Amino acid sequence: MSDANLVLGHTGERGSTVMEERPFVIPSSKLVMWLFIISDACTFGAVLFAYGYIRNSAADWPLVFESASIWNTLLMTFILVSSSLTVLLAVRASQSDNRQAAFRWTMITAAGGILFTLLHLREWMTLIGEGVRPFQNPWGAPLFGAAFFSVTGLHMAHVVGGVVALTVIGVGYRSGRYAARHVEIWALYWHFVDLVWMFVVPLIYLLNMKR
């Protein structure tokens, strides 16, 4: 057992310190984030399958999204994937102990998340203005709205949560309160949010394009 894999653990009998091996040779906090990610992936999987079930069992599922919506979706995808890149640059900067650069890249990532949320809310308002509600719409199956708002709303909530977390971590890392591993852990969360969007776009938007 290499000492590099050991961290100080709990106090054992007679006050001796017990060394614990780190699980999978990563900090336990990072492992916790990975476990959260896979549980959240199953949550999103369940919500997307529920949407698919409702869509498949409805004879009059509306095809709603025109080219303007698709262009907006592409722009949102570009912003979110680019923010994944910027958070990766923040992690690299934090691993080089460059606190100013890590803070700057983290804030750019958070700004990307805010911009994504604003574009998404604008699209929501457009659909609401056209008469889409959770249980009715002017075009077809009443549950289209419920499916759309629940999937995209759950994702948007994750984006907003990620923006808050990244802001806290960025400010905290610059002030010395947090370490580089905290930046890396929350970068993992941000990449996961981007990953979910990669499935939301084809399943929600492209499959429901007007033809």
Add this chain to the structure above:
Amino acid sequence: MSSGNSNRTGTTYIVYGAILAIAVVQVVVALTMGPSLGRMLILAAIQAYLAVMFFMHLRDEKSTLRLALIPGTLFVLVMMNMIWADSFRLIHLRPFAK
């Protein structure tokens, strides 16, 4: 060390470009060949693989971590597929979801 870092940076930008390119390909495929579920899922899965392995650096972690995380998650996601049969039953019994 510096050449290793520049290699990693280069790989990062290549993966970034690839993910964006696949997003564009998804739209083009949907417009030209029709948005079939299978085609969309395959392209999304490729994007997900790139993001997980390169952006989330799971490729650089121990193989035991990959084994602990990936197969179980995929198994749960695949097992959710058992609900599809019921949606086909519904569409034949009741055409409008009211």
